[in-house]
Amino acid sequence: xxxxxxxxxxxxxxxxxxxxxxxxxxxxxxxxxxxxxxxxxxxxxxxxxxxxxxxxxxxxxxxxxxxxxxxxxxxxxxxxxxxxxxxxxxxxxxxxxxxxxxxxxxxxxxxxxxxxxxxxxxxxxxxxxxxxxxxxxxxxxxxxxxxxxxxxxxxxxxxxxxxxxxxxxxxxxxxxxxxxxxxxxxxxxxxxxxxxxxxxxxxxxxxxxxxxxxxxxxxxxxxxxxxxxxxxxxxxxxxxxxxxxxxxxxxxxxxxxxxxxxxxxxxxxxxxxxxxxxxxxxxxxxxxxxxxxxxxxxxxxxxxxxxxxxxxxxxxxxxxxxxxxxxxxxxxxxxxxxxxxxxxxxxxxxxxxxxxxxxxxxxxxxxxxxxxxxxxxxxxxxxxxxxxxxxxxxxxxxxxxxxxxxxxxxxxxxxxxxxxxxxxxxxxxxxxxxxxxxxxxxxxxxxxxxxxxxxxxxxxxxxxxxxxxxxxxxxxxxxxxxxxxxxxxxxxxxxxxxxxxxxxxxxxxxxxxxxxxxxxxxxxxxx
Amino acid sequence: xxxxxxxxxxxxxxxxxxxxxxxxxxxxxxxxxxxxxxxxxxxxxxxxxxxxxxxxxxxxxxxxxxxxxxxxxxxxxxxxxxxxxxxxxxxxxxxxxxxxxxxxxxxxxxxxxxxxxxx
Numbered sequence: 001x002x003x004x005x006x007x008x009x010x011x012x013x014x015x016x017x018x019x020x021x022x023x024x025x026x027x028x029x030x031x032x033x034x035x036x037x038x039x040x041x042x043x044x045x046x047x048x049x050x051x052x053x054x055x056x057x058x059x060x061x062x063x064x065x066x067x068x069x070x071x072x073x074x075x076x077x078x079x080x081x082x083x084x085x086x087x088x089x090x091x092x093x094x095x096x097x098x099x100x101x102x103x104x105x106x107x108x109x110x111x112x113x114x115x116x117x118x119x120x121x122x123x124x125x126x127x128x129x130x131x132x133x134x135x136x137x138x139x140x141x142x143x144x145x146x147x148x149x150x151x152x153x154x155x156x157x158x159x160x161x162x163x164x165x166x167x168x169x170x171x172x173x174x175x176x177x178x179x180x181x182x183x184x185x186x187x188x189x190x191x192x193x194x195x196x197x198x199x200x201x202x203x204x205x206x207x208x209x210x211x212x213x214x215x216x217x218x219x220x221x222x223x224x225x226x227x228x229x230x231x232x233x234x235x236x237x238x239x240x241x242x243x244x245x246x247x248x249x250x251x252x253x254x255x256x257x258x259x260x261x262x263x264x265x266x267x268x269x270x271x272x273x274x275x276x277x278x279x280x281x282x283x284x285x286x287x288x289x290x291x292x293x294x295x296x297x298x299x300x301x302x303x304x305x306x307x308x309x310x311x312x313x314x315x316x317x318x319x320x321x322x323x324x325x326x327x328x329x330x331x332x333x334x335x336x337x338x339x340x341x342x343x344x345x346x347x348x349x350x351x352x353x354x355x356x357x358x359x360x361x362x363x364x365x366x367x368x369x370x371x372x373x374x375x376x377x378x379x380x381x382x383x384x385x386x387x388x389x390x391x392x393x394x395x396x397x398x399x400x401x402x403x404x405x406x407x408x409x410x411x412x413x414x415x416x417x418x419x420x421x422x423x424x425x426x427x428x429x430x431x432x433x434x435x436x437x438x439x440x441x442x443x444x445x446x447x448x449x450x451x452x453x454x455x456x457x458x459x460x461x462x463x464x465x466x467x468x469x470x471x472x473x474x475x476x477x478x479x480x481x482x483x484x485x486x487x488x489x490x491x492x493x494x495x496x497x498x499x500x501x502x503x504x505x506x507x508x509x510x511x512x513x514x515x516x517x518x519x520x521x522x523x524x525x526x527x
Numbered sequence: 528x529x530x531x532x533x534x535x536x537x538x539x540x541x542x543x544x545x546x547x548x549x550x551x552x553x554x555x556x557x558x559x560x561x562x563x564x565x566x567x568x569x570x571x572x573x574x575x576x577x578x579x580x581x582x583x584x585x586x587x588x589x590x591x592x593x594x595x596x597x598x599x600x601x602x603x604x605x606x607x608x609x610x611x612x613x614x615x616x617x618x619x620x621x622x623x624x625x626x627x628x629x630x631x632x633x634x635x636x637x638x639x640x641x642x643x644x645x646x
Contacts, residue, residue, distance in 0.1 A: 006615075025629065028633065029632060031636060032639035
C-alpha cells in the first residue's frame with residue numbers, strides 16, 4: 001500500500017479565489033450577526049472591496065507569473081498562467097461594475113430584489129415585508145460565491161474541478177434569478193427553468209466527463225491530451241465525451257442550440273443580476289472552453305471543429321434573426337447575447353493558430369457594453385398615476401422619445417448598442433475585428449463571411465432602438481398606448497458603473513493598444 | 528475467470544432477492560384490503576392531499592431538509608476521514624477542520640436568523 005502524499009497546494013496562486021470566497025463567507029456572517037439596519041451597507045462595502053482586493057492579488061500574481069512563472073499545481077488540477085489571470089482580471093472588473101449596479105437603489109430607496117424571497121408573490125406576507133422595509137441582503141454573498149466559481153473556472157485544468165466550479169457558479173445564479181422585486185412570478189418561473197435546464201446540462205457534462213475518463217483513465221487535461229496523441233484507440237468515445245462536455249459549457253454561454261433558457265432567464269431575472277450574469281458567466285465559460293480545447297483537445301481539433309462551426313453559425317443567425325422580432329428590450333438584449341456567443345465562438349474556432357487574446361479582448365468589450373446596457377434598463381421606469389416610480393419599462397414602444405427626455409442616459413445606451421453592433425470607435429468594433437482577423441488567419445474564411453453578414457444584420461435592430469430613442473415622437477408609435485418610460489436619476493453607484501462602462505467602451509475603441517499588448521503577453525496556456 | 532463475472536453474479540442475486548421477496552409475499556401473504564392501504568405512504572400520519580394554505584408547503588420543511596443536508600454532508604466526509612485518519616495525518620486534520628469550520632457558517636446563519644425557532 002502506498003503512503004498518502006499530501007497534494008502540493010500553491011496557496012499564493014489561489015489568493016484571488018480565496019479573497020472572494022472569504023468575502024462571501026464574511027458576507028454570510030454579516031447577514032447573521034450585523035444589526036438589520038446596518039446589514040446592507042456592510043454587505044455592499046464587503047462586496048465592492050473584495051473584487052478590488054482580488055484585482056490587486058491578480059496584479060501581484062501577474063507580475064510573478066507572466067513571462068515564465070506558469071505552473072500547474074494540486075497534481076495538475078489547477079493551472080496558473082497568463083490566460084487564466086487575464087480572464088480573472090476581466091471577471092473581477094465585470095464584478096466591480098456589476099456589483100455596483102446590484103447594490104444601487106432607486107431614489108425612493110427600493111432595490112432590485114424582493115424584500116422577502118420566502119413569501120408568496122402577491123401575498124400579505126410580502127406586503128408586510130415591503131412595508132417593514134426588509135431587504136434580502138443575502139444577494140451579495142451569493143454573488144460573491146458565484147464569482148468565486150467563475151474565477152476557478154478560468155484556472156481549472158481538470159474535468160472534476162471544472163464541474164465543481166460550474167456548480168459553484170451556477171447555483172447562486174439560480175437563486176439570484178428568483179429574487180426580482182417586481183414581476184415575481186415571471187422571475188420565479190425563470191429561475192425554475194434555468195435550474196432545470198442547468199441541471200440537465202450538468203448531467204450531460206458529467207456523462208461526457210465519464211466518457212473522457214473511460215478513454216484516458218484520467219481527468220486532468222494534460223493526461224487527456226497525452227492520451228489523444230498516444231492514440232490509445234476508442235477515439236469515438238473521446239470525441240463523444242468531449243462534445244458532451246462542450247455541450248455543458250456551451251449551455252452556459254447560451255449558444256444555439258442550447259440557448260432556449262436565455263431569453264426567459266434574462267427577462268425574468270432582476271436586471272442587475274442579468275447584466276452581471278450575461279457578462280461574467282459568458283467570460284468564465286468561454287475561458288474554460290478555450291483552455292479545454294487548447295490543452296486537452298488539440299488531438300481532436302479535426303473532430304470537434306465542424307461541431308463548433310455549426311454552433312457558431314447557428315448562434316449568430318438565430319440570435320440575430322430572433323432579436324429583430326422582439327418587442328421587449330431585455331429579450332432583445334438576450335437574443336443579441338446569443339448572437340455574441342456565436343461571434344466569440346468565431347474567435348474560439350481560430351484557437352490553435354490565432355491567439356486567445358482576440359477572444360479575451362472580445363469578451364472584455366462585450367462585457368462593458370452588456371453591464372452598461374442592462375444598467376440603463378434598470379433606470380428606465382414606469383410611473384403610476386400618483387407619479388411614483390414603479391417597474392421597469394421594458395416594452396420597446398415605451399422607449400420612444402427617451403432621448404428627448406433624458407439625453408445623457410439615452411446617449412450612454414446608444415453607445416453600448418453601437419458597441420454591440422460593432423461600429424468603429426467603439427470597443428465592440430475592435431473586438432469583432434480582432435476576433436474575425438484571428439479566425440481568418442486560421443483559415444476559417446466561410447465562418448468569417450457569415451459573421452460579417454450577421455453583424456450587418458444585427459446592426460439593424462441596435463440602430464432601431466437608437467432611432468426609437470432619439471428620432472421617434474412618442475405619439476408616432478402605432479402600438480396601443482402604453483405608458484411612456486421615464487428615466488429615474490441613477491444612484492451614485494450606478495452612475496459610477498455607467499461611467500466606467502461607457503469609458504471602457506470608448507477607450508477600448510479609440511486607444512486599445514495598451515490592453516491589446518497586455519492580453520498578447522498573457523496569451524499563453526500552461527500545459 | 529473474467530473479473531466481471533462476480534459482478535454479474537451479484538446482480539443476479541440482487542434481482543432474485545428483490546423478485547423473490549415480492550413474489551413470496553404475493554403468494555403466501557395474507558390479503559386484507561382497507562382504505563389506509565390505498566393511501567400514499569406517510570410514515571403513519573394522515574396524508575394530506577395539499578399543503579395547508581393554497582398549495583404552498585410551509586417553509587419550515589425546507590429549513591429542516593437543508594439543515595439535515597448540512598449535517599449529512601458533514602458526516603459523509605467525516606466517515607472516510609476517520610477510516611484514513613492516521614494515513615492523512617496533519618494534512619487531513621487541517622483540511623477537515625477547515626471544512627467543518629466552513630460548514631458551521633451556514634448553521635450559525637440559520638441559528639442567528641431564527642430558523643431554528645419552530646414558531
